[in-house]
Amino acid sequence: MNGAESLVKTLLASGVDTCFANPGTSEMHFVAALDRIPGMRCVLGLFEGVVTGAADGYARMADKPAATLLHCGPGLANGLANLHNARRANTPVVNIVGDQATYHRPLDAPLTADTEGWARPVSVWTRTATRAASVGADAAAAVQAARGAPGGVATLVLPSDVCWDAGGRVAAPLPDLPVPKVSPDAVQQAARVLRSGQPTLVVLAGAALREAALADAHRIAAATDARLITPMSNARVARGRGRLAVERIPYSGEAARTRLAGIRNVILVGAPPPVTFFAYPGQSPRPYPEDAVIHVLARPEEDLGEALARLADELGAPKVQPSAGGPRAEIARGAVTSEAVAQTLTALLPEQAVVVEESVSFGRAFYPGTVHAAPHDWLQLTGGAIGDGLPLATGAAVAVPGRRVVALQADGSGMYTLQSLWTMARERLDVTVVVLANRKYAILLGELAGVGANPGKTALDMLDLGNPDLDWVKLANGMGVEAARAADMESFADLFRSANQRKGPFLIELVI
């Protein structure tokens, strides 16, 4: 058994049975091993950003890591932006990067790069395999590290000779690392703050946004008047009719500060202290009042669900019934607005859909406007590295066949990783892509206005995606995805309804 075979067998034994790949020469022995050993689903991406973003989306829905297969330092580099997003989402990913043979690397062949150095900032664990005999054990350790709460990217650099050398040994799966429980002190301190009657914000993130944890959070809020909120961007939120809704901190620092005025305490549940996305001259980078006191109920790596349950019990808080949500919404008609799209989504979103949203500017009404849609999971760009939406949708669809994935995708960010469409077509993934085509970097036009200058031609040209207009129907067709264009809400509703009923992907270019 060569090293590559021991690696594949160890991954399978450790429960990793899906590999998003864009291989190169140095990975050919790994590819050959995948051929000989059944059980690994291999999904090809035509660009590494697709591969890493899909691995992120897969694990967010599968609750276990996929493997990637990338080619040398530059292949890793192409996948770094979406690994950055995965890092911010605390997503488990077993990130395998093929590389030069151990004895070839010092010769500095053209592809040689600082593979480990590039991987380290996005990884909770980084190792370069050195021998066929130990690469199985390396793989088992990588899976364990990736799965360790709250989850992270474990990068295994894989020199080609480690793959082709004989003497590979399959390693037994390593046990999951224990998830630390919060201390009784932290629970009691949070309870004291909540009982004080002072305006208190509870910031929920990560595993606190799953259905059971949210139910306990609502017990706490109902018993104490605490205000529940989530960060602007979250890996996965359970929401929709019959579930309890939580608002997000607004993207704009000014809106956030207005929204959080008067808050005296901030209790963190798996979240970092809130911070604005960017700094602006003369504005505070914190969205909460400067004199608010930060308390930590649970750190991201602790058992967040258990922490909320214990706090709710400590407070003697009874269960809360979610509201029925009223009659089912009608589809919107007429002009395309953010609110109209949210209304139609509420009317037509399939049960248990997975919504992937990458549309900060036009999409402002989508999240608040869809609380009464059918139950669904909502996935977002977590690290601000745009170009994550289409890959996330790809990976999510691989993870949960039978559930419709709806990608709400701005055109500017969609162009970063449009190659995802080809993988959707090839794998016949049940994804409805809605491209929100405003043909500009709308968010940056707002930011430029904030700079105070009267923007001139040079600046406007740099934020304009028209000249020429992108034709998303042709782009989709060029990669084997059927597509159509809508310019009013009636035709959008027709297309959206029929898209969600078909097998395989469909793209709607919604001109806004």
Next chain:
Amino acid sequence: MNGAESLVKTLLASGVDTCFANPGTSEMHFVAALDRIPGMRCVLGLFEGVVTGAADGYARMADKPAATLLHCGPGLANGLANLHNARRANTPVVNIVGDQATYHRPLDAPLTADTEGWARPVSVWTRTATRAASVGADAAAAVQAARGAPGGVATLVLPSDVCWDAGGRVAAPLPDLPVPKVSPDAVQQAARVLRSGQPTLVVLAGAALREAALADAHRIAAATDARLITPMSNARVARGRGRLAVERIPYSGEAARTRLAGIRNVILVGAPPPVTFFAYPGQSPRPYPEDAVIHVLARPEEDLGEALARLADELGAPKVQPSAGGPRAEIARGAVTSEAVAQTLTALLPEQAVVVEESVSFGRAFYPGTVHAAPHDWLQLTGGAIGDGLPLATGAAVAVPGRRVVALQADGSGMYTLQSLWTMARERLDVTVVVLANRKYAILLGELAGVGANPGKTALDMLDLGNPDLDWVKLANGMGVEAARAADMESFADLFRSANQRKGPFLIELVI
């Protein structure tokens, strides 16, 4: 004057007047400054790999650096692969990466990443600006560092507050750093080796591949029977009718070893010791015999043209007349082969064309088969990080308006940075893109065969770009580039001839 304005004015004063950009929020003050200060041509790319590859192509043809404008660590990450290629090409690039405000960075907002750490492996110079008062001086230093022989990537990380703070000061251009001349000892040692009569290889790279330097290299070869050769991949080679041709080291290690058998001495002129692209079990990673002796006439940072001239003089070598190259070739007819494409290129290539080649497998006959084409420059992928061809073509076309750029682009690598087509359309660049559509990763099929296994379905699926077929005509149209498909050499010749006569880009999908 704010920091951003002082930066733009300093760049212009230092001769940097072109900026390839994909800006974000943290760059808005820089964008606003570009508006207020005339003279900088801004070229927008819809993905950072387009931006950095275009900056590489621009400088290879303009012989001076362009600036980039990237957005934070993840934006840099998306551009790293083509900066890796630029590093291997020794291309001067002033790589500007906007980033979080100095006081915002410690708060670890979602986009915060290890910007400097990611930049360093591809950069000859890396600095994070800290004050508006000194960012002008930082920019002047960056230009000087990028231009320092043999050229490299100088990365300036630009926190947003450094841009918006008042007190910016324009810095005077710094002088070019002196280019070291080779020592008389090195020249005499090389002359001794060449006079010894032993089979000797002279490896030419970088500036040794410009027209005047090549003429001196041919004097040396004619006077001594030395064998001239270049690395497999080169930043820019002057070639075509009336110029002296130099062969390349073959890509395949086996072919290279056969070709270089019997060599006793290797003289390096701006080149590293030759090494195979990848290692293979049981094969030497060196393409030359193990007992060959390596000599260095000139290191990459030395004056290569002057070194060759002095060596030719030392040898008393007379001038060599290039051969006339015979009658102009006829276009090829019938089936599409690598040799047929080379023949048609030889017949139809416009005078002073810039050829950008990224087609290692099908393109094997292109380079040897076009030595008698009209005089042209030939640009290649230098670092093996695929997805450089279309961006290089974009940047080259910006650098030398009036010269036709011909991009010979494999389909698999073309998909990495297909967003380049939009920039070509927007800037109406005179580029003829020939996509060589074999609908597979052909080079990897060869590598997989080399692994010895009988490839099965899993492996073949991972190297197959069919299912679904990419439709490059639709992809091009979707980004505003006119396009057509050719499946035989007659229609290819018709399309190629007319494409080269039009203003602006045209894409030919050549089904092979």
